Amino acid sequence: MKYLISRITLQCALLLLGTLLFLPARSTSSANAPDEGERLFLVHCAGCHGPKGEGGSGPTLAVPILTRATNEELLIRIIRQGIPGTEMPSSRLDSEQLKQTAAWVRKLGEVPIEHVRGNAQRGEQLYLAKGGCAQCHTIGGRGGASGPDLTEIGVRRGAAYLRMALTDPEDDVPKGYSSYRSEVSIPENFLQVRVVTKDGRRLTGVRLNEDTFSIQVRDFSDRTYSFFKSELVELHKDWGKSPMPSYRDVFSKEELEDIIAFLISLRGSQ
Numbered sequence: 001m002k003y004l005i006s007r008i009t010l011q012c013a014l015l016l017l018g019t020l021l022f023l024p025a026r027s028t029s030s031a032n033a034p035d036e037g038e039r040l041f042l043v044h045c046a047g048c049h050g051p052k053g054e055g056g057s058g059p060t061l062a063v064p065i066l067t068r069a070t071n072e073e074l075l076i077r078i079i080r081q082g083i084p085g086t087e088m089p090s091s092r093l094d095s096e097q098l099k100q101t102a103a104w105v106r107k108l109g110e111v112p113i114e115h116v117r118g119n120a121q122r123g124e125q126l127y128l129a130k131g132g133c134a135q136c137h138t139i140g141g142r143g144g145a146s147g148p149d150l151t152e153i154g155v156r157r158g159a160a161y162l163r164m165a166l167t168d169p170e171d172d173v174p175k176g177y178s179s180y181r182s183e184v185s186i187p188e189n190f191l192q193v194r195v196v197t198k199d200g201r202r203l204t205g206v207r208l209n210e211d212t213f214s215i216q217v218r219d220f221s222d223r224t225y226s227f228f229k230s231e232l233v234e235l236h237k238d239w240g241k242s243p244m245p246s247y248r249d250v251f252s253k254e255e256l257e258d259i260i261a262f263l264i265s266l267r268g269s270q
Helices: 002-021 033-044 072-081 095-108 120-128 159-167 253-264
Strands: 192-197 202-210 214-219 224-228 232-238
Touching: 033 095, 072 095, 120 253, 159 253, 192 214, 202 224
Parallel strands: none
Antiparallel strands: 192 202, 192 232, 202 214, 214 224
16 A cells, blocks of 8 residues: 555656646746847847947947837847848847847947047048048048948947958958849948950959849949940959958057047947
8 A cells, every 4th residue: 555655656746747847938028038138149149249239240239229220119120120231130039039139239228338449530530541541432422432331330330340340351251152132232242353355454343233144343443334244255253352451561559449439430420
């Protein structure tokens, strides 16, 4: 009899343990939500936006107001759907995870904006003179167009990323090998090309557009050309190459910090 009772007791205990093991995990939507939001952010977002939202290949998120997401609903929509024509992808997070991630992103806005040691006024002079950056880049509608527009670069990129772009520019070039896609924009479509025409002309520049039969190129003097591919004897696509030179040996360490401070200060109409 005692043996039977002990056996029944053991079976009940095992049944209770099995039930507990297969119970659904407790929702993290209460006290643990910020911790879970931080974990999700570090896994899915920090690679581009920085672990503290300081910015990287993605824009800085440690700001009081996000330009594209001025409220929680818009922020959740962007995290879910991405931003077409940019490097911001869509997400597979479920509804609860989207809320948790958005809550953490909004919390990042309470973090002080990254401190930059340089002097922005000196950096502006370096940008215009020693760096010659305005030959390729536009700020507020003024400057060259062969490089990306920098009018809002301080919102879109962090200091660490800008430092890398100035010293090792080819690390910033997309390494994809897909053909031109009309539904997305540079930098995802960025490609340096070299062409040789049947009449002997040679041109190096940035691809603006391309289809099966033609290609449009802007050279480094901002002149635009359109070629039928049947006119070309050579078409070289320099994947991973950048026309931007490295400024590692052009600027001193102090000058580099100054120009980064200037670029961080460029926030468009904000």
